[in-house]
Amino acid sequence: MNTQIPEAKLNDGNLIPVIGFGTYKLIGNEGAIAIENAINNGYRLIDSAYNYENEGTVGAAIRRTSVPREELRITSKLPGRYHTYQDALHTIQESLYRANLDYYDVYLIHWPNPKQDQYVEAWQALIDARKWGLIRSIGVSNFLPEHLNRLEEETGVMPSINQVELHPFFNQESQRKWHEKHHIITESWSPLFRTSNVFKNETIKDIALKHNKTISQIVLRWHYQLGAVPIPKSSSPVRQLENISIFDFSLDDKDMTTLANLTRPDGRINDQDPAVYEEF
Numbered sequence: 001m002n003t004q005i006p007e008a009k010l011n012d013g014n015l016i017p018v019i020g021f022g023t024y025k026l027i028g029n030e031g032a033i034a035i036e037n038a039i040n041n042g043y044r045l046i047d048s049a050y051n052y053e054n055e056g057t058v059g060a061a062i063r064r065t066s067v068p069r070e071e072l073r074i075t076s077k078l079p080g081r082y083h084t085y086q087d088a089l090h091t092i093q094e095s096l097y098r099a100n101l102d103y104y105d106v107y108l109i110h111w112p113n114p115k116q117d118q119y120v121e122a123w124q125a126l127i128d129a130r131k132w133g134l135i136r137s138i139g140v141s142n143f144l145p146e147h148l149n150r151l152e153e154e155t156g157v158m159p160s161i162n163q164v165e166l167h168p169f170f171n172q173e174s175q176r177k178w179h180e181k182h183h184i185i186t187e188s189w190s191p192l193f194r195t196s197n198v199f200k201n202e203t204i205k206d207i208a209l210k211h212n213k214t215i216s217q218i219v220l221r222w223h224y225q226l227g228a229v230p231i232p233k234s235s236s237p238v239r240q241l242e243n244i245s246i247f248d249f250s251l252d253d254k255d256m257t258t259l260a261n262l263t264r265p266d267g268r269i270n271d272q273d274p275a276v277y278e279e280f
């Protein structure tokens with residue numbers, strides 16, 4: 001099995017693997033074991049968030065593996081309740097203390113919360129934290145083009161990454177095109193649709209049979225060929241390995257179109273539209 005993971009270059013020159021590991025709901029000792037297994041299975045990009053209450057768990061997993069810190073790309077995210085400049089700086093420091101890290105490779109603003117309207121202030125804090133060495137690359141999550149444009153207009157700095165909901169039932173075609181034009185890497189959250197629906201889909205099953213791959217491998221390869229960086233979560237070492245074993249086959253144009261055509265306007269998992277949804 002070939003699990004060598006290629007890398008993508010961010011607009012700040014830093015590199016990240018083209019597939020990462022999601023950690024939502026992975027907490028405590030069980031979570032640390034799952035994350036340690038993921039690292040030992042070859043994952044190097046690890047996603048977490050202040051709001052997942054698992055930055056400490058991620059830190060424990062890092063300390064348990066023998067993989068050197070500099071080979072890892074650790075991400076966390078700033079919650080909506082800490083968008084003022086001073087709160088954001090304190091939260092970044094708290095995230096570091098919780099994980100027992102000197103720096104995050106990637107730090108994202110978790111949601112724009114447009115009604116609250118403090119995300120530009122939060123962005124300025126991320127820019128300064130990067131200057132001071134607390135963060136290597138800065139980005140956002142769930143930002144729409146209007147929010148991204150405002151960041152650039154008001155600070156002169158465009159994010160390196162935007163992590164958005166992306167799976168075959170919500171393929172984010174226009175948002176991805178916009179990112180490409182502005183040199184932003186798209187990361188896909190809930191790349192496997194989180195629930196079991198994706199694993200029951202007959203169209204994806206047919207493509208999996210054709211390539212002699214699993215449904216999960218077909219969906220994750222689809223993300224890779226779109227140019228997006230998926231961050232699948234799995235508590236199982238077997239499924240973790242299955243999910244990164246996607247670099248020894250290709251989907252053809254027809255497969256890509258068939259998968260993209262599964263998208264529907266109401267395809268979001270929890271109807272979290274960043275234009276109106278606010279998370280604190």
Ligand SMILES: NC(=O)C1=CN([C@@H]2O[C@H](COP(=O)(O)OP(=O)(O)OC[C@H]3O[C@@H](n4cnc5c(N)ncnc54)[C@H](OP(=O)(O)O)[C@@H]3O)[C@@H](O)[C@H]2O)C=CC1
Nearest residue numbers: 022023024047189190191192193194216232233234235239
């Ligand atoms: N920025 C944001 O707003 C958001 C970010 N995220 C991030 O994205 C990550 C991934 O999304 P998430 O919502 O966890 O959902 P995923 O789409 O990664 O799906 C995870 C589910 O799929 C199962 N699964 C994983 N691999 C396989 C497989 N090969 N075969 C069968 N089942 C499988 C897992 O079960 P099991 O564990 O038993 O294998 C789990 O139930 C999160 O963990 C988080 O880090 C998520 C939501 C929002």
Ligand SMILES: O=C(O)C(=O)[C@@H](O)[C@H](O)C(=O)CO
Nearest residue numbers: 024049110111189270272279
């Ligand atoms: O998991 C995350 O990163 C979130 O932002 C949550 O909103 C998640 O999408 C969720 O559905 C919580 O119920």
